[in-house]
Amino acid sequence: xxxxxxxxxxxxxxxxxxxxxxxxxxxxxxxxxxxxxxxxxxxxxxxxxxxxxxxxxxxxxxxxxxxxxxxxxxxxxxxxxxxxxxxxxxxxxxxxxxxxxxxxxxxxx
Ligand SMILES: [Zn+2]
Numbered sequence: 726x727x728x729x730x731x732x733x734x735x736x737x738x739x740x741x742x743x744x745x746x747x748x749x750x751x752x753x754x755x756x757x758x759x760x761x762x763x764x765x766x767x768x769x770x771x772x773x774x775x776x777x778x779x780x781x782x783x784x785x786x787x788x789x790x791x792x793x794x795x796x797x798x799x800x801x802x803x804x805x806x807x808x809x810x811x812x813x814x815x816x817x818x819x820x821x822x823x824x825x826x827x828x829x830x831x832x833x834x
Pocket of ligand 1: 801804808
């Protein structure tokens with residue numbers, strides 16, 4: 726799956742979108758500015774002084790699994806009452822942490 730490579734942020738309405746190309750990002754930001762200036766009052770200060778921006782996405786979040794349910798015992802009807810095997814204590818099927826991995830160059834030329 727090819728993911729978007731650029732993010733554009735419009736400070737006026739605190740809105741953002743992601744895009745495959747810089748040109749698409751610029752087009753969206755231009756249209757946001759056009760909407761914002763329709764009242765004839767001119768550009769917003771945020772637009773004039775650099776708070777709108779287009780950035781290239783360099784890192785993305787990634788779930789790094791450290792353990793999961795399949796590594797643990799699950800009680801069944803055949804378990805003894807005294808069964809003290811270690812069971813999975815969480816409501817979700819895996820635990821881990823979030824890392825931010827660099828976007829691979831072939832995904833982000
Ligand atoms: Zn058991």
